[in-house]
Amino acid sequence: MSGAKSHPYHIVNPSPWPFVSSALAFAMAIFAIMYMHGSSIAPMTVVFVALVITAALWWRDVVAEGRNGHDHTEAVRHGLRMGMLLFIVSEVMFFFAFFWAYFNASIPALSFVASPTWPPEGIVPLETWTLPFLNTLILLTSGVTVTYAHHAIRLGDNKRGATGILLTVLLGVLFTACQAYEYGHASFGFKDGIYSSTFYLATGFHGFHVIVGTIFLAVCYFRTIKGHFSPEGHIGFEAAAWYWHFVDVVWLFLFTAVYWWGSAGYVH
Amino acid sequence: MANAADAHHDDHGHDDHYPGFFSRWFCSTNHKDIGTVYLYLSMFAAIVGGGMSWYIRLELAEPGIQHIDDFQFYNVLLTAHGFLMVFFVVMPAMIGGFGNWFVPLMIGAPDMAFPRMNNISLWLTFAGLGMLLISAFVGSGVGTGWTVYPPLSSGIYHPSAAVDFGILSLHLAGAASILGAINFIVTIFNMRAPGMTMHKMPLFVWSILVTAFLLLLALPVLAGALTMLLTDRNFGTHFFDPAGGGDPILWQHLFWFFGHPEVYIIILPAFGIISQIVSTFSKKPVFGYLGMAYAMAAIGVVGFVVWAHHMYTVGLDVDTRAYFTAATMVIAVPTGVKIFSWLATMWGGSIDFKTPMLYAFGFIFLFVVGGVTGVTLANSSADLVFHDTYFVVAHFHYVMAIAAIFAMFGAWYYWIGKMSGKQYSEGLGKLQFWVFFVGVNLLFFPQHFAGLAGMPRRIPDYPDAYAGWNYISSVGALITAIGTVLFFVILFRTYAAGSKAEQNPWGEGATTLEWHVPSPAPFHTFEDQPDMSGKAPAE
Numbered sequence: 001m002s003g004a005k006s007h008p009y010h011i012v013n014p015s016p017w018p019f020v021s022s023a024l025a026f027a028m029a030i031f032a033i034m035y036m037h038g039s040s041i042a043p044m045t046v047v048f049v050a051l052v053i054t055a056a057l058w059w060r061d062v063v064a065e066g067r068n069g070h071d072h073t074e075a076v077r078h079g080l081r082m083g084m085l086l087f088i089v090s091e092v093m094f095f096f097a098f099f100w101a102y103f104n105a106s107i108p109a110l111s112f113v114a115s116p117t118w119p120p121e122g123i124v125p126l127e128t129w130t131l132p133f134l135n136t137l138i139l140l141t142s143g144v145t146v147t148y149a150h151h152a153i154r155l156g157d158n159k160r161g162a163t164g165i166l167l168t169v170l171l172g173v174l175f176t177a178c179q180a181y182e183y184g185h186a187s188f189g190f191k192d193g194i195y196s197s198t199f200y201l202a203t204g205f206h207g208f209h210v211i212v213g214t215i216f217l218a219v220c221y222f223r224t225i226k227g228h229f230s231p232e233g234h235i236g237f238e239a240a241a242w243y244w245h246f247v248d249v250v251w252l253f254l255f256t257a258v259y260w261w262g263s264a265g266y267v268h
Numbered sequence: 269m270a271n272a273a274d275a276h277h278d279d280h281g282h283d284d285h286y287p288g289f290f291s292r293w294f295c296s297t298n299h300k301d302i303g304t305v306y307l308y309l310s311m312f313a314a315i316v317g318g319g320m321s322w323y324i325r326l327e328l329a330e331p332g333i334q335h336i337d338d339f340q341f342y343n344v345l346l347t348a349h350g351f352l353m354v355f356f357v358v359m360p361a362m363i364g365g366f367g368n369w370f371v372p373l374m375i376g377a378p379d380m381a382f383p384r385m386n387n388i389s390l391w392l393t394f395a396g397l398g399m400l401l402i403s404a405f406v407g408s409g410v411g412t413g414w415t416v417y418p419p420l421s422s423g424i425y426h427p428s429a430a431v432d433f434g435i436l437s438l439h440l441a442g443a444a445s446i447l448g449a450i451n452f453i454v455t456i457f458n459m460r461a462p463g464m465t466m467h468k469m470p471l472f473v474w475s476i477l478v479t480a481f482l483l484l485l486a487l488p489v490l491a492g493a494l495t496m497l498l499t500d501r502n503f504g505t506h507f508f509d510p511a512g513g514g515d516p517i518l519w520q521h522l523f524w525f526f527g528h529p530e531v532y533i534i535i536l537p538a539f540g541i542i543s544q545i546v547s548t549f550s551k552k553p554v555f556g557y558l559g560m561a562y563a564m565a566a567i568g569v570v571g572f573v574v575w576a577h578h579m580y581t582v583g584l585d586v587d588t589r590a591y592f593t594a595a596t597m598v599i600a601v602p603t604g605v606k607i608f609s610w611l612a613t614m615w616g617g618s619i620d621f622k623t624p625m626l627y628a629f630g631f632i633f634l635f636v637v638g639g640v641t642g643v644t645l646a647n648s649s650a651d652l653v654f655h656d657t658y659f660v661v662a663h664f665h666y667v668m669a670i671a672a673i674f675a676m677f678g679a680w681y682y683w684i685g686k687m688s689g690k691q692y693s694e695g696l697g698k699l700q701f702w703v704f705f706v707g708v709n710l711l712f713f714p715q716h717f718a719g720l721a722g723m724p725r726r727i728p729d730y731p732d733a734y735a736g737w738n739y740i741s742s743v744g745a746l747i748t749a750i751g752t753v754l755f756f757v758i759l760f761r762t763y764a765a766g767s768k769a770e771q772n773p774w775g776e777g778a779t780t781l782e783w784h785v786p787s788p789a790p791f792h793t794f795e796d797q798p799d800m801s802g803k804a805p806a807e
Contacts, residue, residue, distance in 0.1 A: 005378065005795045009459055012383040014287050014295040022391030026398055029436040036502040037429050058384070079381045079458040086450040090488045097492025097522055101507055104518045112583065113515045120513055191504035194513035201499065 008075035010065070017058035024051040066235065067228060077235050084239040088246045091209070095250055098205065102198040102258065115194070118265050123195045124187040125263035132259040135178050139248050142171035146217070146241050153224065156231045162224040165217055165237075168244065172214035179207050199258060206250050213247045216240040286791055297383035300789060302390050303368030304687065309390075310361035310676075311756075313397060317352030318752060320345045322745055325711075329742035331732050342728040343411030348404055350414030351434070354534065355441045356397050358672045362537035363448060363483075364390065366679050367476045369687060371452060373782040373789065374470045376461025376798045381454040389448040396441030403433035410434040413726060415523055416497065418508040418516050423501045432501065435494045442487045442494075449483035452476055461781075461794070463801030467561070470780045471554060474561045475540025478568040479533050485572070486529035493522035517582055524575035531668050532571040535635075536564055538675030539606055542628050544780065545678050546610050549625035550617030551777035553804065556609040563602035563609075570599050580648045581655045589648035596646035603639060607632065620777070623697030627678030630705050631671055638667025641716065656726075659719025662712050670708045677704070677755065684762060685769030689788030692762045700758055704751030710744030 005011065024047055031044035065071040072080075104111045106118040119125045126132055149164025188196050220237045223229060229237055286292055296302050324345055327336045336342045368386065372379055380386045403410050407428020412421040421431050456477045460469070469477075496507040497519065506512025508519045547554045554560055574596045580589055610632055619625065641663040645651050654660060677700075685691045714737035723734045730738065772783040785793050 007378055007795065007797050009378055009381075011379055011792070012297040014291045014297050015384050015387070016295050018384050018388035019294045019391050022388055022395050025392060025440060026395035029395070029399060029440060030402075033429050033432045033436065036432060036498075075458065079454045082454045082458060083382060083450050086453055086484060090446050090450070090484050093485050093488035094492050097489045097496075100489075100522060100525075101492075101496060101518055104515055104521070105513065111515050111517065113510055113513070113517075115513055191506075194506050194515075197496075197499070197505035197507050197512070197514065201496065201505065 008073040009079075010071045010073070010076045012065075015058070015061065017054055017061070021051060021054045021058070024054060063223070063228070063236070066233070072233065072235070077233065080235050081238065084242060088242060091246065092250075095202070095205070095253075098198065098202040099253070099257065102202060102262075105194045105198055106262065118195075118262060120193060120195050123192070123266075125195075125266050126182060126186060126259065128260050128263055131178055131182050132255060135175055135182075136251065136255050138171050138175045138178065139251050142168045142175070143245060143248050145171065146244050149224075150237070150241055153229050153234050153237060154231050158224050158227060158229060161229070161237075162221055165221040165224060169214055169217050169221060172210055172217065172244075176207060176210055176214070179203070179210075202258060203254060206247065206254055209243075209247045209250070213240065213244045216243060296387050296390075297379070298791065299368045299372050299380045299383070299386060300687075300791070302386050303365050305390055306360045306364030306368060306393070307366075309393060309397065310357050310365060313352045313356035313360070314752075316401075317349050317357055318749075320349040320352070322749055324349065325742045325745035327728055328730070328738050330739065331730055331735050333729060336728055339728055340408045340411045343413070343726065344404055344409035346726060347410050347413050347434075348400065351400055351437070353669065354414065354530070355438065356393070356400070358534045358676070359445065360393055361676050362534070362541075362672070362679075363445075363452070363476065363479060364393065366472075366541065366676075366683065367452060367479075367537065369789075370683065370782055371455060371473055371476050372459070373686075373785065373793060374473050374780050375456065375459065375464055376781050376794050376800065377455060377459035378792065378794045378797070380451050381459060382451050385447050385451055389444040389451065392440050392444035392447075396437045396439075396444065399433050399437035399440060403430045403437060406430040406433055415527070416519075417523075418497065418500070418519050421497060421501075422508065432498065435498050438494055439491060442491050445483050446487050449480040449487075452480040453484070456480075461797040462799050463803065467558065468800060468803065469561075470540075471543035471557070471560055471564075472537070472540035475536045475538075475543075475564055478564045479536045482529040482533050482536070482568050482571065486526045486533070489522055490526035493519060493526070496522075517579070520579050520582060521575070524578045525572075527578065528575040529568075529571045531664070532567055534668050534672050536567065538631065538672050539564060541675045541679045541682070542610065542631050543613075545624045545628040545682055546613050548682070548774050548777040548779075549620045549622060549628070550614045551620070551775070552613055552617045553779075554609065555612035555615075556605070559605050560609050563605040566602040567599060570595065570602070574599065577646060577648070577651070580651045593646055593648045597643060600639065600643055603635075607636060607639075620775075622681075622774070623692070623694060623701055624678045624682035626698060626701045626705075627674050627681065630701065631674040631678065634666050634671045634674060634708075637713075638663055638665075638671060642667055654719065656724055657719035658715040658723045658725060661725050662715035662719055665712045665715075670712065673708075677701075682774075683782075685773050686782055686785075686787050686789055688763060688766070689769050690762050690766030691769040691773060692758055692766060696754070696758050696761070700751055700754045703747060703754060707744050707747030707749075707751045711741055711748050712744070714738075714740045714744075 028044055028047040028051060031047055035041045035044050105114055108114040108116060145164050145167040149161045149168065152158070152160035152164055188199070190196055190200050217240050220240045223236060287295075292301060293305060296305070323335070324342070327334055327342065336345070368380065407426075407430045410426070410430045410433070412426065412431065412434075416431070416434065419425060456469070456473060496505065499505040500507050500509060500514075506514040508514050508516045510516065543554050543560060574592060576584060576588065576592045577596045580592075584592075641659070645654055645660065645663055681692055681697055718734050718737040718741075721734065723730055769787040771786050772778050773787075774783070781798065782789070784798070
């Protein structure tokens with residue numbers, strides 16, 4: 001190159017991972033369609049595993065760049081934070097579509113074919129103040145533990161930081177387990193009309209995001225133990241914490257709209 | 269001006285440190301190379317998608333069935349034409365191609381904020397294109413129109429996997445665009461040269477910034493709707509199926525909540541390009557710079573609250589239609605600001621009629637024609653008659669299709685010297701403009717009359733009464749085809765025998781930063797960022 005750069009930005013070397021992951025995404029899309037039309041799920045699963053490995057290799061490079069002491073300047077970290085925030089904004093808009101579908105089905109003023117009662121006739125909704133409320137408490141508590149971890153890392157106390165993250169991960173796993181139990185014991189099946197469609201896709205995509213956030217935090221747990229984070233530089237953890245808060249807020253909307261308001265019309 | 273820029277004047281040897289072939293083109297982290305590949309992707313898709321439209325015009329040249337006796341195949345052609353032109357021609361060229369090339373150059377940034385993510389945007393777009401091309405060969409293809417309305421797109425009417433290929437094609441291309449949008453926003457907010465405040469950025473950069481926000485907010489909603497359609501088709505959900513309590517109109521709401529911002533995603537970068545060209549060749553700064561920037565922001569914001577004007581005939585109540593009529597007409601205000609500011613920029617200027625400037629004039633004419641019919645269609649009462657006629661087809665081809673193509677041609681002629689180091693032939697460029705201008709107007713203007721007389725969209729045959737206008741339209745398509753072939757001749761001639769492009773071929777009017785680096789722009793630019801303090805906007 002032409003000697004030293006004078007700007008604070010990161011000029012990244014060529015990388016095979018974007019091309020490899022795009023090729024794998026292409027293959028996975030084709031195998032997914034073949035699976036939907038009756039073929040085995042195995043090829044899709046294999047490609048999915050390869051995609052996850054590729055993503056891990058890509059992030060391995062990012063982590064190495066973050067730790068080499070010169071690539072992730074303050075300006076670069078600022079950009080990374082902004083990028084994560086924008087990614088979360090796009091995720092919010094993804095959930096926006098499912099909330100739209102939910103209200104379109106449940107509020108007759110919005111649609112001619114909305115159900116006149118909600119839940120629709122024949123649907124026995126989950127009881128709001130039992131498992132769903134417990135799940136709310138679990139996620140709110142996890143918000144506290146992740147903030148505890150954040151404060152600890154900012155104070156340079158990585159031991160307590162790791163403890164806070166570990167507690168958050170455990171609460172995340174507990175939430176997912178409760179959600180799986182709830183799905184297993186719900187009185188309405190996946191294909192039972194529009195109530196089931198909106199319920200399972202909205203809460204299902206939320207659950208998927210909880211799992212992703214849990215894995216993200218679990219990675220941060222190991223990185224904390226290995227001493228990757230400093231009071232100034234802990235972008236990876238910050239992104240995971242922001243993502244976790246986003247998942248938490250989506251749940252509050254789901255709890256309020258779907259589990260609470262959505263079953264208020266039903267007398268158990 | 270830029271000390272760095274002038275420092276490597278005619279001395280780009282030390283910056284041209286190119287990686288090997290595979291590494292350079294497949295593993296790229298360079299905004300210029302990625303932009304170049306995006307432009308080739310767009311040209312390839314334009315040949316395929318344009319070819320489809322010419323086949324459609326061949327069928328429609330006379331009443332009766334000439335070539336396409338399988339009507340599902342006709343539907344597949346026009347669906348693929350729409351998808352290709354919107355997602356794989358205009359967006360990759362404007363945002364991926366010119367955006368990638370010139371946003372970093374214009375703000376004095378050394379590259380994009382996330383160079384690897386830039387490359388995955390490119391290759392996911394290829395993946396999406398691949399899925400779309402495959403969909404045409406699965407079962408009987410996707411014959412839904414680009415709007416993919418259920419129940420036509422549901423399992424009952426499209427049982428084969430073709431629609432699933434279409435859905436995942438848009439998922440992949442959409443993910444690519446969301447990542448690209450994040451990249452542009454962060455680049456523009458975080459990497460501007462010192463002293464380059466937001467209010468000094470060239471208008472092309474402003475246009476890409478607003479476009480990126482529209483992409484970020486609109487595409488995930490489409491992703492949600494596509495996911496619902498996919499699960500309706502394959503996993504037994506009932507989002508759009510009345511039998512299970514679902515609502516086909518919900519699809520239309522979700523689709524157009526994305527789809528309307530999408531048409532601004534296509535035209536805003538064109539606004540930015542036209543502003544640069546008009547200013548350069550009038551040798552004046554853009555009239556009303558701040559008004560121009562905020563008019564684009566206003567178009568972006570209002571663009572999110574007008575979507576149901578695509579749905580006037582589905583049975584919305586009259587208050588809803590009154591609101592959407594009023595909100596839609598409001599958009600004419602900021603677009604009017606833009607048109608009159610371009611005219612005011614030219615007013616009193618020393619205008620140089622180079623090919624890009626001809627294309628800018630052409631763009632303004634086409635956009636005004638399409639804008640006027642847009643205001644007509646905004647009236648919900650009138651639209652009950654116009655809906656699904658060729659009047660609508662003529663309207664949106666003027667306002668977003670050929671207007672966008674004119675901006676892309678203008679941008680290519682304007683920047684090819686900077687990108688390739690070779691200058692196009694001015695005489696051939698002007699000839700190509702006139703052929704293309706005559707061709708597209710002959711092609712689309714008669715469709716207004718056919719539509720007003722009642723000719724419906726998306727039908728391969730029509731009564732004899734419409735024969736005259738359709739014949740003229742198909743002759744226009746032939747001339748447009750000749751203009752397109754001529755463009756590729758000019759492209760090859762530029763690479764093979766173009767004269768060497770100067771650093772700034774346009775003279776005093778070209779003030780933005782890309783004209784302060786050599787032609788072709790070296791592999792790495794602005795490793796020392798220029799100091800823009802005290803400089804005028806867009807200089």
